[in-house]
Amino acid sequence: MPCQLPADCLNEIFEYLEEDKPTLYSCLLVNRFWCKISIRILWRDIWDRIAHHYEMGEVSIILGTLVACLPNESKELLFRNEIFIPTSTSNPPLFNYPAFCKVLSIDVICRLIYKYFDQNNLQNKEYLVVNEVIKMFVNQNSSLKRLTYYWTCDIDPNDISFTCLSEAKVCLTDLSELNCTSSLPAEFFYQLSQICHNLQSFTIDIEEEASNDCSVSFVTLFLNLQEIKFLFLGGTKFEGFEKLQYVTFPKLQILNISYQVPKPEYVMKFLENNGKNLKEFYIGENNGALTLSITKFCPNLKKLFILFNNDELDILKAIFNSCQYLESIFFWCGKRFLGENEVLETVAEYSPKNFCELKIYNDTVTELLPEELESFFISWESRTPKKSLNLVIVKDLYDSLEVNEENMEIIKKYKNLALNLTAEFHEEIVTFLKILRRR
Template sequence: MGIGPLVLVGSASVLIKINWEVIIPAVIKHSQTITKLQLYSDDNGLPFSFVNLFTNLQKFIFSFIDGVIFEDFKKLQYANFPKLEILKIPYQCPKSEYIIKFLENNGKNLKMFYVGEKNKALSSSIAKFCPNIRKLFIIFNNDEIDILKTIFINCKYLESIKIWCGNGFLIKKEVLETVVNHSPSNFHELKIFCSSSSDVSPEDWESFFIGWKNRIPKKLLSLTFIDYIENNENLEILKKYKNLGIIKFWTKGFEEEEMDEESDYYQ
C-alpha cells in the first residue's frame, strides 16, 4: 500500500498535498507557525506522533479511512495543544481510550469536536473534559440519552449538535424532550440523521415547539433532517412553527451533508 498524502493548512491558509516522506522533515521546521492541519492516509504504519511539535495548532483533522491501525496515536494522546479549538475525526477512529486521554489534555479549549465513533466512555468524557465546546457531532447508543443530558448540563456554551437517531441509536422523541428541557441557553441548532421512520407524533412536535417557544432567552431553532423526510402531518406542524418564527428547518441528503462537512474541513 502506498504512502498517503499529508494535507496541511498553514497560518497563511495555503493547502499543500505532498508525500509524507518528503514533507515531514520540512514541516517540522515550521511547526510553530502551522495552525491548521489535516492528516489523511490509508496506510497502517505512518508515523504521526511528530504532530506533538505543533504547539500552536488551532484546528486538527484526522482523516484516516476504515481499516487503518493507529499505533502511533498511542504517543500522540499525551501531547498538549493549548490553542486547539477544532478537532475532527470523521472516519476511522483511534482507540477510544487514546482519544479520551487526548481530550483530558486538550479538551478545555475545544470549541468543535466531530467524531464518527459510537463509544459510551468517549461520549461521557465530553461532559467532563470539554466544558467550552460550541459544536458537537458524536454517535450515541439508544440507551445513552442520560449522557446527552449530562453534556447539555455541563457544556454551558454548546450551540449546535448533530446526532443519529433510530435503529440502535437515540430515540428521537427522547432527544427532543432532552433538548427542550436541558440544552443550555445558547443552544440553537439540532441536526438529526435518522436511520428509521419517525417515532415522533404531531402531538410530540407540538409539545416540543411550545416548550422551545417558552424558553428564556428565546432563540430561533435551526433544525436539519438528514436523509429522511417527516410525514405530511408532522411537516404541517413544522411549517406552522416556521411561519411563527420559532424555527427554521431543512431536509438534506446524507451525501450533501457529507460534502458540506468536507468543504468545512478546508475553511
C-alpha cells in the first residue's frame, strides 16, 4: 500500500520549489492532495506572474477566475450594474484562491480590469469591479505582508476606498512592506498610518506633480522602518526631504535614493541622524561633500553604491578605511568617473578584509588593459586573509558593455586556476544608471 507524506512534510518540501515555478506547476497535476499544498504557495504572490499576461484571452481567464471567487453579494452588484464577466465554469472554484495571498497588488488588478473593459467597449464602471475584487482580498485575508499600489491607468484612485473597510484594519495590521506612488490621495496615506504599525520596508515613487509633504509626513510615522527607498521621477528635486532630514529611524538598515536626489545637504543631515545603523546605502549622486560624509556617519556599511568623480580616489580610500565592514561596492566607471584600473588597484590595496563583491558598470568601451586586469588578480590572490571575490560586470540591454576579448581570456585563466574568483557577466536593466547617464 503506497505511503503518503504528511501535509506538513510535503509543504516544507514544496517551499523549496517556490522559485522553481515549472516544477511547482507540475505538482498541481499529481493529485488533489499535492494540488492543495502547491496552490497555496503559487497564490501567495501571484501578481508578478499575472502582470506579464495582458493578451486579451489571458486577461479574460484571469479576471474570470477572480470574479468566480467573488461572494454572491458582489456578483449581484455587478449584475445590477449590467457588468457581465464570464467565468470558465458555473461551478464554484475548487479553492478559495484570495485567501492564500500574502501580497496585494492594486495596480495589477486595476490594469487587468481596465484592459478588459477597454477591449470590450465598457466604460465608466471599472471602479465597481476593482472595489469588489479588492474587497474580496481584504475580507479573505487575515494578514497581508506586502501592498503594491501604483497609479498606472485611467481608474481614478479616489474611486478606490478599500482602506475604509473595517476588515482592512485586520488584514493590514501586520503589513511589513509598502510600495506605492506619492500621487495617491492624502486620505490613503492617512488611513494606512492609522492601521499599519509594523511596517518595515517602504518604497515610494515621488512624482513631480504630487503633494510630497503628505508622503513625507506618512513616512515619519513609521519609526520602525528597516528599509526606505525613494524613486524621484520626472527630474524633480524633492524639497519635501527637507523635513525628513531631521527624523531618526532607529532600526533603519537600508537607504536607497535612486535617480534624482534631494539637496545633498539634506541627505548629509539624514545620514548624520541615521547613518550609524545603515548596512546598505544606494544613491545616484556624485557630490564630493556627500560622498565624504559617508566616512563620518556610516561606519557599519556592508553594501554601497555611489558615484565617484574622477578626482575622488582619495575619498574612496577614506571610505575603505572608515567602513571596515564593507563587503560590496558598485562602481560606475568611465567618462567623468573613476577609471576601471584605478578602481581595481584601490580595491586590491585598500578594501577591508571582509570585502568580497565588486560590481562595475561602464557605458563606454572598456580601456582596461589585460596586464592591468591580471595585476589585479595577482594582488587579490596575495591578500591576507584570502577571500573569494565575486566580480560582476553589469551591462544593460541598451548599451551593452564592450568586453575586451583579451581581458576575457585573463578572467578565464584565473578562474581555471581556482584562485578563489568567480566572474559573472550579467545582462541587467539598471534603470537608474540609464537615467543618470542622461543628466
